[in-house]
Amino acid sequence: MSNVDRWLLPDGVDEVLPEQAQVVEHLRRQLLDLYHIWGYDLVIPPMVEFTESLLSGSGLDLDLMTFRITDQLSGRLMGIRADITPQTARMDAHSLRRQGPSRLCYAGTVLHTRPRGPLESRTPISIGVELFGEAALSADIEVIELFLLTLKASGVNQVHLDLGHVDIFRGLLAESNLSEASESQLFELLQRKASAELRDWINLNISDPKLGGWLNALPKLAGSIEVLIAAKKALKGAPIAVIQAINELGKTADAIAKAGVSIHIDLGELPGYHYHTGIVFAGYVQGYGKALGNGGRYDHVGEAFGRARPATGFAFDLKSLVSQGLRSESIVVGIFVPYTSDAACHHQVAVLRSQGNRVVQGFQDQIVDLVELKCDRQLIKVDGQYVIKDIT
Numbered sequence: 001m002s003n004v005d006r007w008l009l010p011d012g013v014d015e016v017l018p019e020q021a022q023v024v025e026h027l028r029r030q031l032l033d034l035y036h037i038w039g040y041d042l043v044i045p046p047m048v049e050f051t052e053s054l055l056s057g058s059g060l061d062l063d064l065m066t067f068r069i070t071d072q073l074s075g076r077l078m079g080i081r082a083d084i085t086p087q088t089a090r091m092d093a094h095s096l097r098r099q100g101p102s103r104l105c106y107a108g109t110v111l112h113t114r115p116r117g118p119l120e121s122r123t124p125i126s127i128g129v130e131l132f133g134e135a136a137l138s139a140d141i142e143v144i145e146l147f148l149l150t151l152k153a154s155g156v157n158q159v160h161l162d163l164g165h166v167d168i169f170r171g172l173l174a175e176s177n178l179s180e181a182s183e184s185q186l187f188e189l190l191q192r193k194a195s196a197e198l199r200d201w202i203n204l205n206i207s208d209p210k211l212g213g214w215l216n217a218l219p220k221l222a223g224s225i226e227v228l229i230a231a232k233k234a235l236k237g238a239p240i241a242v243i244q245a246i247n248e249l250g251k252t253a254d255a256i257a258k259a260g261v262s263i264h265i266d267l268g269e270l271p272g273y274h275y276h277t278g279i280v281f282a283g284y285v286q287g288y289g290k291a292l293g294n295g296g297r298y299d300h301v302g303e304a305f306g307r308a309r310p311a312t313g314f315a316f317d318l319k320s321l322v323s324q325g326l327r328s329e330s331i332v333v334g335i336f337v338p339y340t341s342d343a344a345c346h347h348q349v350a351v352l353r354s355q356g357n358r359v360v361q362g363f364q365d366q367i368v369d370l371v372e373l374k375c376d377r378q379l380i381k382v383d384g385q386y387v388i389k390d391i392t
Contacts, residue, residue, distance in 0.1 A: 012115045012122035016319070019331055024125065024322050027154060028107050031127055031318075034153055035105035038146055040129050043104050045087035047080060053090050054079040056304030061275075062086075065112045080111045084126050085313060086301060092132040093305035101133040107318065117290055121319065128295070128315030132302070135310035137248055140279045140297060141255045147295060147314045148259045151283055155325030156292065160262045160284040164269045165249050166276050166296075171241035172214050176206070186215070190268045193219045214238055218268040225253045227265050245278075252279060271296075278312070288324055292316060334358030335388055336375035339366065348379065348386045 009015065016024055032042060048054075048069070055063050065082040081087060088104050096102060107127040115122050129146060131139050144161075151159050169190070173183060182205055189198040199216055206212040217234040221227055228250050235242055246267075253263050271280055271294060278297030285292060295314025302308045337349055339362045352359050360373050370376070370391055377388050 010122075012112075012120070014121050014123060014319075020319075020322065022331060024318055027322060027325075028125070028127060028318055030153055031150055032105060032107060034149060035129055035146070038103070038142075040103040040105040040131075043088060043091055043106050044108065045081070045084055045091065045106065047108075048078045049081065049087065049090075051077045051079040053305070054081060054086060056086060056090075056301075065114065065116075067111055067113055081108075082110050082112050083315075084108060084110060084128070085130060085298075085315065088130045088313075089132070089301045089311065090305050092130070092309065092311075093302040093307035097307070098133065101131060101139070103129065103131050105129045120290075121317070124317035125319055126315050127318045127321075128293075128313060130311060130313035132311045133309045135299070137251060137279075139310070140248075140312050141252055143295060143312050143314060144252065144256055144279075144281055145259065147281065147283065147293065148256065148261060150314075150316060150321075151292065154321040156283075156285055156321065157326060158262075158285060160264055160286075161256070162269065162282045162284065162291075163249055163253060163263060163265050164267065164271070164280045165245040165278060166270055166280060167245040167278060168235075168242050168267050169218070169270055171239045171245060172211060172235075174239055174241065176208070176211060178205070187270065190215075190218060191270065193268065195219055210237060214242075221268065222266040223264070225250070225257075225263055225265060227267070228253075231267055248279060275301075281314070285324055292320055292324060331374060332358055333374050333376045334360050335377045335379055336368070336370060336373055336391075337361045337379045338368075339364045342381075345379070345381070345386055352379070 036042070050071075051066070051068060055066060062083055067080040067082075069078050069080065070076075071078050084106050088106060092098070092102050092104065105128065107125065109123055110126045112122040129143065131143055148159065148161070169187075178186070185201065186205075189201055198219065202212045202215055206215065214235050221231045221234060228246055231246050232243070235246070249265060253265065257263070271282065275298055276296040277299040280294070280296030282291035282294035293314055293316035295312070297310070297312040299310045300308055301311060335352060335357055337345065337359060349359050349361060359379075360375055362368060376391055378391055379386055379388055
């Protein structure tokens, strides 16, 4: 391997250099403080866990995204986390065991075996919240409100919020007796919104004309909040779970309308269908080809830990938030102090740092580059006193 090759990073693995790192870290602290004042407690899950717990109830997608290693102490298989949500579910079910609602938040790097999309990082910094132990719709609304506040705090404007509900599709199929393979085929056609192929598939596989009509209607039930009125007409007579899901979407949209975001409802869009159990949501901005963040309800993930509790939450990639935000933070510049052994100077440096100033002390015989050191002032001695002077 050549000397040049030694510095290459794997595809999709990126580093964060000082200028961006300062902005990323500032936003991380700001968001965790936001979650704190909403009552969410910070947790720091481990980077690796035994795969039995790390992947429990998380679905095939996460399984494929997870790197595996062998624990040299126990010989058991461990996984490097690709998502923090299952870890918080384990902590809620086993480590904390709170009786009432439990609000948790987190921020940490995750690792993916492959990027989720073109040019995406395999080492996103995941930040988010999880609310366990409350099944009421008010919990979903709280989490979505906090989701939107996260985008606002990140400087992301003109947000488009996508809302969906997996119980609509699930409720329609509850008594269809479709095989798992057939259900997967139907799901795939719905996600592609392949109306002609969907109609042909339904004609071949669905004998109930009412169910066939409802399923054919789903791809068309997308748009603003008014689409829910059309949905109640198109799905008239559908199972009660479907009607309840439509009503929940309406109440949720009404509750968050004051946030001033564009709301888009799509009854045929089913992100995380095999994982989520209720309302699902995602945030988009114009010109960015994927969701900035997403979330939803997932009530069964705790079953593997012996304590299934209602749960809802969301997650963002912190680096993506920074890339799309309109944050105007400038790099904090400091005060340069040339090398000296003067005790009075060292005392003054300590005072300046205690006041929150960035102070960079020089070394003996150092070649000084003030731009590289990010300093625009200098501490110098004038008439026996140390004073700060701007560097011109």
